[in-house]
Amino acid sequence: MxxxxxxxxxxxxxxxxxxxxxxxxxxxxxxxxxxxxxxxxxxxxxxxxxxxxxxxxxxxxxxxxxNNYSQPDDLVFSTSLADAYLSNNVLKLEKMFKTCQKLEKEHPNKKNYRLNRIVVRAVLSYCEDSIKVSKKDIEFLTDYLFSVEEWGRYELWLFTNSVGLLTVATLETFASEMISRTQFYHKLPENRKRILQMLLDVVNVCIEQDHLQVAMKFLNYIDNTNIPETDLYERILTKYHKAYYLFKAGKSTALEDMKECLNILEYLECYGAGQKLKRQIADLEVQVADSQKK
Incomplete structure (x- = not known):
């Protein structure tokens, strides 16, 4: 070797x-x-x-x-996790979770195996409401992220996939810290995309929970990053979340802009990401219909 x-x-x-x-x-x-x-x-x-x-x-x-003309194991793992989440493949996620449990048991001194297991559990909880992540695991994850002075690809991946576990106050703190803790690596294209994806996830949670001021803070930061035209997917999602913010702020016509973003994703055959937005738009339409009945 x-x-x-x-x-x-x-x-x-x-x-x-x-x-x-x-x-x-x-x-x-x-x-x-x-x-x-x-x-x-x-x-x-x-x-x-x-x-x-x-x-x-x-x-x-x-x-x-x-690596014999293949991606490193960590990239294969993260890609598989993302694909399983977008397709809502609970069986695949459960299999990945069991694999992570096994590795954690075999290597109890390696933090990354426990962290991977927590993240897979978190993604499972997004697909199945009955599945929860323990408070102890959430504390272990947050303690690890706070302890790392410079976040690289792995830390960004951890945080992006655990956004749904954290309170808005914690998200705001972490997202702000993340911006300052990625100075060594933020110009790398892969890391830049991960940072942007993480911020969009934070914005989405903040808008859903009506913390619009926090959402606008990070939308403004995203605006100042000048997303390259080649990063088409990220530009579409940014447009979508701006419209989502405006809708929540009282501009009902912004829902049409959200649908237009969805149409573009579907035209580009981004069905996994599109399905997630489609469910969100459908929920908003139900809310609008209910409010009109009152």
């Missing part, structure tokens, strides 16, 4: 049709690079990054090849 990174490095170098000398350049000797590829010796982190840069290869690309 110790030889594997060097072998992968060699595969990438040769696929680029580059010699040892071209990659080594002035950063590392040809002999050192050759020994690394053969698994005889290691390489400093600085030299490794510079060699990747010389080959025009990103760290993510190296990791992708290193």
């Amino acid at each position: 110790e030889q594997l990174p060097g072998k992968i490095f060699k595969v990438i170098r040769e696929s680029k049709n580059m010699s040892l000398k071209e990659v080594a350049d002035e950063d590392i000797s040809v002999a050192q690079l050759s020994r690394y590829e053969r698994g005889i010796s290691g390489m400093t982190v600085d030299a490794f990054y510079r060699c990747l840069k010389t080959m025009s290869v990103s760290l993510d690309e190296f990791e992708y090849v290193f």
Whole structure:
């Protein structure tokens, strides 16, 4: 196993049709690079990054090849969880929960296994009202998030999926803290999207519970982030939540704007996300009908 990174490095170098000398350049000797590829010796982190840069290869690309042309386990796990939630696949979620329980039992000293189990339980609770997350687990999760000074991809994922467990006051505190705790990583495209998704989830909960002032605070922050046009999904959801805010603030015509956002998602065949918005719009229409009868 110790030889594997060097072998992968060699595969990438040769696929680029580059010699040892071209990659080594002035950063590392040809002999050192050759020994690394053969698994005889290691390489400093600085030299490794510079060699990747010389080959025009990103760290993510190296990791992708290193993982046998597949996503890392944590990304596969988070993607599977999101897919199961959007499709309301309770059976899949229960299976994932049991797997997390098993890993937690086998590795009691590893926090991430317990945190993963709590998050899966939280997502299950969003799909099944009868399922609850214990107060002890919520405290463990919040204590962990408060203890981390710089939130990376994992912490953002934890918080985004646990938004429904927390009070509005806690959400406001965490979301504000999150903005300051992601300074190291917020320019990474994947993290930027996670931060935006988390804020939209917080906004949604705040609007649902009529905490409109808090919702507007984070909507204003989102407006100032200048979402790239290529992030079409996030732009649609932002439009939707602005309309949702206006509807709750008393502008009944905003419901049509929400429906227009839903139509766009359905046209783009984003049925999982669309289904969630469809249920929300249907509930609002029932509320409007009931109020008109009174």
